[in-house]
Amino acid sequence: MIDFSTTFKGKKVLITGGLGFIGSNLAHRLLDLDAEILLLDALIPGQGGNLFNVSDIKDRVRVNISNVCDLNSLSHLVSGQDYIFDLAGSANHQDSIGDPFADLEINCRSHLTLLEACRRVNPDARIVFTSNRNQYGRLTQTPVNEQHPRLPVEPNGIHNITAEYYYLLYNYIHGLRTTSLRLTNTYGPRHLMQHHKQGVASWFIRLVSDNREVYIFGDGKQIRDLNYVDDVLDAMLLTAATEDTVGEVYNLGGSPICLADLVRKLIEMTGTGGYKLVPYPDQLKITEIGNYVADYSKIKNQLGWEPKISLHDGLRRTIAFYERYKQHYW
């Protein structure tokens, strides 16, 4: 087993999207491992960037408010970094249909810019990219392994595929040390909870906590595969610390559950909220993917990663966090 404390101790780490949900949780974890951390974030409106996410560690990390798409400033920021976790992006599927150009910028050009900056000034950095299960789009088989056909149902999926290919290409032609993790629905503390676009689990947690009724589209039997954020961080650190993963892609996954069962569980845990099954709105019917269950045996077999936090424990920790810090996220 890798001893993270020696791997990251004293190392320079850049986290793009570092004020967002996963990025800020990663910053906390890496700080515990004595890494020297630089957080880059453009605080894009409607996305999860939130200064409160790092308020307790603000004196121990450096924060740079800038856009990854600015090659000049980025080249300065990537210089000298040992590890780069590229989390600047958006998993907002629906918005990518309304504004595909904005999505192209955030989820594709940004990553190409990061790779170009590294190629020019820091080709030795170890780079981990967080991609998205929405590359697979409409599902033809389940569980979904990395070879599943990629049939995106919105521009966000296409931009994710393209960005991931850039990571693999820059490894192939320039020797950059890149790896892509295909994340599924991730939930936990420090997520944006103001609207439904950041993820179904977090949004349902908010509605139930507010004692509101959750409208579930269709029969509620659609399955999503959830990961608690700490398990995702484990996968990211393990990947970054293992040279064999360079040039590879891996699925993450762990707790498949149908949406109706998820809501029933939340209602039971909080003692509040309710739910109602409602017909699928037409514009969402077309982008429904089917039941998503990840096959994460590749990373399990190669690195021994598997989620450690049960769905119950993850939800319990998440509900407790927002009960305490609600005013910063609602």
Ligand SMILES: NC(=O)c1ccc[n+]([C@@H]2O[C@H](COP(=O)([O-])OP(=O)(O)OC[C@H]3O[C@@H](n4cnc5c(N)ncnc54)[C@H](O)[C@@H]3O)[C@@H](O)[C@H]2O)c1
């Ligand atoms: N949370 C999930 O369930 C999930 C699932 C699959 C993939 N992902 C991917 O993981 C990454 C992190 O997700 P998250 O949930 O932490 O999102 P988040 O919205 O909480 O954080 C993303 C951060 O990136 C910043 N950002 C976006 N574009 C930027 C740019 N061009 N320059 C600088 N900063 C920029 C935003 O301001 C935001 O703070 C994203 O790329 C997302 O697509 C997340």
